[in-house]
Amino acid sequence: MKNIVVVGAGQAGASLVARLRAKGFDGAITLLGEEPVPPYQRPPLSKGYLLGDMALERLFLRPESFYADQGIDLRMDARVRAIDRAAKTVVLEGETLPYDALALTTGSAPRRLPASIGGDLPGVHTVRGLADVDAMAEDFRPGARVVIVGGGYIGLEAAAVAAKRGLDVTVLEMAPRILARVAAPETAEAIHTLHAAHGVRILTETALAQIDGTDRVTGVTLADDSQLPADFVIVGIGIAPATDLAEAAGLTLDNGIATDAQGRSSDPAIWAAGDCASFPWQGGRLRLESVQNAIDQAECVADNMLGACCDYVPMPWFWSDQYDMKLQIAGLNMGYDRVVVRQAQARSHWYFKGDALISVDALGDPRAYMVGKRMIEQGMTPDANALADPATDLKALLRA
Known part of the structure; x- marks a missing residue:
């Protein structure tokens, strides 16, 4: 494989190309983005940047020079018109780019x-x-x-x-x-x-x-x-996966670009990661909209493009800034049947499905978030009564 093209220069696209180089890929890499700026963080846009507390340059995920230094052809203001799967080319305005492998990290669009x-x-x-x-x-x-x-x-x-x-x-x-x-x-x-x-x-x-x-x-x-x-x-009524290119190219869609567990689409030469991709999960399909997923899934896809053959197993976490209170979320609360409320120095909500802890909302409580995240990742089931007791040392529950 000599030539990889990545369409979409958001968090997933930037993570994917950096990972390819970090893992030793020495072929050509082209990263195509529609915006006139290098890949940047989106979460601060509606927070620090809008408040005027963050300059534009601080939004950039990496300095623009990083891409040239790594031999990555970053093209800004580059709108992809079509994908020709038979010819294995990406069609831009007035130009056609060949690929051996193509990754779609096209993200999502606001409704x-x-x-x-x-x-x-x-x-x-x-x-x-x-x-x-x-x-x-x-x-x-x-x-x-x-x-x-x-x-x-x-x-x-x-x-x-x-x-x-x-x-x-x-x-x-x-x-x-x-x-x-x-x-x-x-x-x-x-x-x-x-x-x-x-x-x-x-x-x-x-x-x-x-x-x-x-x-x-x-x-x-x-x-x-x-x-x-x-x-x-x-x-602010939600976002939808950006799948127009994939749909026009005839790729299978299912709440996004449908991939296998390793990130491969219905075309074995085309991969997908980030907001635009749905993947197998617990007998169904899942699409995650988060920075963490964009990074982790894109890095997994990069590894698999180079032959790692590893399934993507999400360990979801999210956050939201509300005034001076940071809401931190670990896990996925889908299918929960009860919530245990812990009110100690701060407040946290622990979601259970049957006897299993599946998610935690920590409202200004980083300790609860960190402990809950580790419990979920390790498959631990804490005692609900102990959780609800503000006198309980959460770290002691983690050691139990």
């Missing part, structure tokens, strides 16, 4: 509101890439009124930043509570309370009917015909 309800009006923003955040930055002025559509982590992080900047913030959530798909009611209630303490209004069981305005957003109309004034709107 948008339809134009029919004003989703394309100036002043309607999404939070995904650098251009999105740069576009909304000038709207983040003290006293401005922002309506945030969606009570998931993306919307709530934007709400926290807006509140810290002195904006008037309202969050709309259709479900009976925030974080309904991703967290237990206990975690949702704690974060709801935190936002309320910072002056954020969260309206649950509230549907958006229309974004108002002619040349720019002036407000929103709700499903009950009530109206809220707004100087701008942030849409």
